[in-house]
Amino acid sequence: MELKTARLTILIDPEKKLAFEALCRTQDMTPSQVVRRLIREFMEQQAPAAAPRRPAPRKAAPARRSR
Numbered sequence: 001m002e003l004k005t006a007r008l009t010i011l012i013d014p015e016k017k018l019a020f021e022a023l024c025r026t027q028d029m030t031p032s033q034v035v036r037r038l039i040r041e042f043m044e045q046q047a048p049a050a051a052p053r054r055p056a057p058r059k060a061a062p063a064r065r066s067r
Contacts, residue, residue: 008035020034
């Protein structure tokens with residue numbers, strides 16, 4: 001998960017918002033989780049090379065032996 005966040009404000013019909021929130025609850029997800037997933041999938045679909053990738057985990061350096 002990202003360490004920093006930014007707010008995205010959208011305008012949506014109130015009835016659609018209520019229906020969306022209800023549908024999210026049936027999937028045990030928050031609206032924010034669903035929107036983040038939609039954005040991530042859209043970015044990957046439209047420009048795979050431009051989509052941010054998670055960095056690979058760093059491997060620990062081998063322990064040094066004392067002489």
